[in-house]
Amino acid sequence: MTQLTEMELFQLEEQLRAEALAINKNITYAQESTDPKLQQLYTRIADRHRGHYEILMRNAQNFAQQRQF
Secondary structure, eight states: OOOOOHHHHHHHHHHHHHHHHHHHHHHHHHHHOOOHHHHHHHHHHHHHHHHHHHHHHHHHHHHHHHHHO
16 A cells, blocks of 8 residues: 655645635635626636545545555
8 A cells, every 4th residue: 555755745735725725715706706607607616626625635535544454
């Protein structure tokens, strides 16, 4: 089984933070926009970042479970 280095764990944490920030920013932009097309665009962008975040979390959780065995 492969183990993540400290640097890889740090990078994973940083990427999770970046995705969370992108989600929150785009949700805010969608809420503050008065143009329905921009609201839809920002919402789609937030959803895409949410997907990235979920993939990263799922992979991190799978890795953590493998380490327990």
